[in-house]
Amino acid sequence: MSRAERLLDLIQILRRHRRPVSGRSLAGEMGVSIRTLYRDIATLQGQGAPIEGEAGLGYVLRPGFMLPPLMFTDEEIEAIVLGSRWVAKQPDWRLANAATDALAKIAAVLPDDLREELDASTLLVGSRTEVTEGIDLGVVRQAIREERKLSFVYRDAGGAASERTVWPFALGFFDKVRVVAAWCEMRQDFRHFRADRISGLNATEMRYPRRRQVLLKEWRATLDTPT
C-alpha cells in the first residue's frame, strides 16, 4: 500500500472514532509502527487536516472531508465555482461564509494563472434580495446533521401563531424563501415551515427517535404520490 493511500485510510479510521484515540492503537489498526504513525499525523496536519493530539489523551479529528487529488474539466470547475458563488450570496450567512472559504481553499492551491482565471471567472450570480430570515439557519442545519429536535414559534399563512416541536430532516432553498422540512410532533405528520415565519428558534438536546435518511425517504414518497 502506498503512503498516500495509507494517509487516507488514517483519516477514515480517525473519522470512525469520536473519542480521542491513542497513537498506539491507531498504529496497530493500520499495521504500522508508532513512529511512522507520528510521521503520518504530522504529514496530514501539514496538508491541512484538523487533527489534534493531546498528551495523555490521544488524537481527535475535527469533522471534515478529505479529498484525494482530483481532476476536473473546465466546465466542472466552472459549475462548482458558480454554485459556490450562489451559495455565498444566500442569506444563510454561515453557509455563505463556508462557500467563500471553500472557494478560497481551492484558489489557494492553484497556480497563479489558474487562480486569476478563477477570480476573474465570468459566471456571475445576480445579487439576492437582502432579506434575512431573522433566524440562524446554521442552527437548523446542525440540528438536521445531529438528528435533534427543534422547537420554535410558527406563524402560518393566516397569521395564527403556534409553538412547535419538530424533527427536521431537510432544508429547501427556493428563489425567495428557505423551507424547513420536518416531522411535526403536534400534527403527527410531515410539515414544511418557511424560515421567514419562524421565530424563537430553539435547538434542543433531544435526539429524535428516527433516522434522518428514513424520514427523508418517506417524505419523498408522500411527494411522489400527491393526494
Add this chain to the structure above:
Amino acid sequence: MSRAERLLDLIQILRRHRRPVSGRSLAGEMGVSIRTLYRDIATLQGQGAPIEGEAGLGYVLRPGFMLPPLMFTDEEIEAIVLGSRWVAKQPDWRLANAATDALAKIAAVLPDDLREELDASTLLVGSRTEVTEGIDLGVVRQAIREERKLSFVYRDAGGAASERTVWPFALGFFDKVRVVAAWCEMRQDFRHFRADRISGLNATEMRYPRRRQVLLKEWRATLDTPT
C-alpha cells in the same frame, strides 16, 4: 521535491503547452530522466488526468484542473454540494451536466459512509421553472473562454429585432433569466442581452481584440459609477 509535488508541476507545465510536447523536453524542463517522466505520466493518468500521448507527436493535456489533496469542513462540503445541485438544475444543460459530473467525481472518491451522507444530503434546491432559453448557453460560455465573437439576432424589450456581433465576457445568472454581458460592436458600448431574447446564435471563429479580464474590469467600473 517530493514526488507528489513533481506530479502537480508536470500538470502545470503540460497546461502551458497547447501543442503536443515530447517527453524528452518535458523531462528536461523538470530535471528528471525520460524514464521517470513516463512513469509520472502513467501515474497521473491513473489518477484520472486526461493526458494523451501519441507516438511521433508528444503529449497533450485536455484542458482541466488538477486539485491536490484538500480538506474541507462539513459546512464547506455542504456549501459545495448545495451549490452544485443548484447549478445542476439550471437550464444550461451542459453546465448542469458538468455539475452532476463533478458531484459524481467527488462522491466516487469518498468512503462508503460519507458517500451515503452526501447522497442523502439534506440541503435541497427548489425545482426551477422549466423555461429553456432556446439557445445553447454552452456556446456562449465557450466563446467567453476563448475570447471569440458571437453573432445573433436580438429582440429588445420593445420587440424590435436587430442583428448583433458582440464580444462576450461574462454570463450572469439571475432568478429567472440568464444575461450575457458583452461589448456590442453596433452600439460601441457595453450591453446586456437576456438569453431568452437571443435567437440565431452563431459562434464565430474570430477572436476579439481585447482581453476578457480587461473588458470585465472596465464593465465593472461602469457599474460602480452609474450615470
Add this chain to the structure above:
DNA sequence: GAGACTGCTGCCAGAATCTGGCAGTGGCAT
C-alpha cells in the same frame, strides 16, 4: 520505403526515501 522521432515497457543497479526501534523530553490525569 528509409530514416528520424516519439510513446511505451521490462529490467536492473544505485540513489533516495521510508520505516521501525530506541532514547529522551514534557504534558496530562489519577
Add this chain to the structure above:
DNA sequence: ATGCCACTGCCAGATTCTGGCAGCAGTCTC
C-alpha cells in the same frame, strides 16, 4: 508519584524511486 501519552532526534535496514539501457510499435518527413 506514577502511568499514559504526544512528540522529536537518531540511525540502520527495508522499501521505493530513479536513471540508463535495450527493444517494440506507431507517426511523420523525405
